[in-house]
Amino acid sequence: MATETRKRQRSCIACGKQAGKAELYRVVRTPAGSVAFDGTGRAPGRGAYVCSEACFAAACKTRKLERALKTKLDHDELERIAAEVSSALRGA
Numbered sequence: 598m599a600t601e602t603r604k605r606q607r608s609c610i611a612c613g614k615q616a617g618k619a620e621l622y623r624v625v626r627t628p629a630g631s632v633a634f635d636g637t638g639r640a641p642g643r644g645a646y647v648c649s650e651a652c653f654a655a656a657c658k659t660r661k662l663e664r665a666l667k668t669k670l671d672h673d674e675l676e677r678i679a680a681e682v683s684s685a686l687r688g689a
């Protein structure tokens with residue numbers, strides 16, 4: 598019988614709000630080194646969580662996203678990921 602493992606709380610990298618994985622948006626740095634919004638929450642790689650589009654923007658601005666993912670992101674990449682996040686939030 599499959600029992601669900603203990604739910605782990607994640608926290609938003611911008612405001613620090615804690616929430617379950619399902620309530621936060623995951624951005625992932627894949628093993629190949631690219632960074633993308635992870636709509637499934639299951640992509641392999643190093644993940645960072647934000648609770649809202651505003652927090653995503655704040656995390657970009659303050660470079661918390663780069664720190665959390667341990668990578669450098671240029672302006673174009675940030676714009677691309679921001680677009681992915683905002684379209685995902687609108688679609689949800």
Ligand SMILES: [Zn+2]
Pocket residue numbers: 609610611612613614647648649652
């Ligand atoms: Zn937040």
